[in-house]
Amino acid sequence: MPGNHIILFLLWTVYCLLHSLLASIAIKIKLAVILGNQFRYYRLVYTIFAFVFLVYILYYQFSIETMAVFKTTMFSRLAGVTIALTGLVIMFICIKKYFISLSGLLSLVKEDSHSTLIISGVHKYVRHPLYLGTFAFIWGAFLCFPLWTVLIADTVITVYTLIAIRFEEDKLVKEYGNSYKQYQASVPKLIPTFRSVPVGEPRSTLK
Incomplete structure (x- = not known):
């Protein structure tokens, strides 16, 4: 059983590292030169690859024997369901x-699919709402199903994401300059304060 858990840890780690590698600017520049006009489909192909790999990891995770980290209670299950x-x-x-821009489907109908800064929705309260939602879902699920396999997956995803956010924000500052710096100063990273940002300030369409 410990061997299977180590393999699971390695699978999640490789998945996260591949995500960073294939999403890096250096790799994209090299592939853009190699693929030419076909590079417009890169994000779509990557999205399909990432989805298939994710399905395989989840299949492996649910197929191996594991044990509970702690015994659930009615309160922990209720809290877990609410958070998830x-x-x-x-x-x-x-x-x-x-979905259209993040999945790469936009490349099928529009050649210039660069992201833009907008002001709308949950981005008024937190800079990375998708990451916030992901954290809430996976750790809420852990409270409902406190298995070692779930803990391994949640820990790898959380540590990786927190590190990735730092690099992502550096990239966004380089891309959008002072506009994104003003956004950083106005809106919290992950924990919302529920203070709406005045219209006219920037918003990231990313995560």
């Missing part, structure tokens, strides 16, 4: 709003 559902709602709002 809240996370799902936030994720749904973000994915519904940005």
